[in-house]
Amino acid sequence: EPEVTQTPSHQVTQMGQEVILRCVPISNHLYFYWYRQILGQKVEFLVSFYNNEISEKSEIFDDQFSVERPDGSNFTLKIRSTKLEDSAMYFCASSEDSNTDTQYFGPGTRLTVL
Amino acid sequence: DQQVKQNSPSLSVQEGRISILNCDYTNSMFDYFLWYKKYPAEGPTFLISISSIKDKNEDGRFTVFLNKSAKHLSLHIVPSQPGDSAVYFCAATYDGGTGKLIFGQGTTLQVKP
Numbered sequence: 001e002p003e004v005t006q007t008p009s010h011q012v013t014q015m016g017q018e019v020i021l022r023c024v025p026i027s028n029h030l031y032f033y034w035y036r037q038i039l040g041q042k043v044e045f046l047v048s049f050y051n052n053e054i055s056e057k058s059e060i061f062d063d064q065f066s067v068e069r070p071d072g073s074n075f076t077l078k079i080r081s082t083k084l085e086d087s088a089m090y091f092c093a094s095s096e097d098s099n100t101d102t103q104y105f106g107p108g109t110r111l112t113v114l
Numbered sequence: 115d116q117q118v119k120q121n122s123p124s125l126s127v128q129e130g131r132i133s134i135l136n137c138d139y140t141n142s143m144f145d146y147f148l149w150y151k152k153y154p155a156e157g158p159t160f161l162i163s164i165s166s167i168k169d170k171n172e173d174g175r176f177t178v179f180l181n182k183s184a185k186h187l188s189l190h191i192v193p194s195q196p197g198d199s200a201v202y203f204c205a206a207t208y209d210g211g212t213g214k215l216i217f218g219q220g221t222t223l224q225v226k227p
Contacts, residue, residue, distance in 0.1 A: 004157070006157075031213050033213065033214075033215075035215070041219075042203075042217050042218065042219045042220065043158065043203060043205075043215075043217040044217070045214045045215060045216065048212040048213050048214055050212070050213075055212040055213075056211075056212035056214055058214075091157050091158070093157075095213060100146045100165075100207060100208075100209050100213065101213075102148065102160050102163060103148075103160070103213065103215060104160060105150075105157035105158045105159070105160075106157050107155075107156055107157045108155075108156070108157050
């Protein structure tokens with residue numbers, strides 16, 4: 001069964017460093033998303049991406065964040081200068097051909113900022 | 115801004131009995147609702163969804179009920195199995211939006227053998 005994959009599973013970085021989290025969505029999906037979950041809190045929407053552009057971003061998704069689909073398969077989230085409060089699980093999700101289609105989530109990347 | 119609320123942080127039931135997980139929402143624009151299950155160190159796994167044009171959707175042991183007037187939905191699991199022990203998230207979105215899912219805080223279900 002097709003699935004969303006994410007790498008790395010765990011990333012440790014120093015405050016102020018740049019990180020890139022990688023995702024490979026399900027191959028025929030057209031809508032892509034990033035969410036995050038800070039420990040003990042709810043899953044929060046970060047950004048949605050369709051047709052090679054951001055369709056919506058949350059207040060969390062400030063100028064330090066960017067997303068890219070560099071080729072036909074990868075979808076990346078970059079944090080330019082990490083802060084302690086960026087420590088969280090980051091989940092990538094994708095859906096097929098409608099904004100109300102079921103979103104399938106990857107296993108997540110645990111980001112730890114020291 | 116808690117547009118989707120799951121007021122019970124935890125629920126414990128005996129194997130074979132019914133589990134009922136509840137979710138309330140405040141935004142009238144929501145018209146599509148989903149339930150996800152999450153195990154530790156894994157991503158959310160889709161369980162079942164319901165559109166606002168329906169009041170019930172069933173898939174095997176899982177049934178979701180939607181009460182639009184009360185802005186309330188519930189997930190019923192019958193019969194509950196120990197493997198159902200996980201965190202269950204309710205999520206909502208609306209047609210015409212970007213697909214952004216608004217999640218509840220989650221309910222931890224423990225099914226005891």
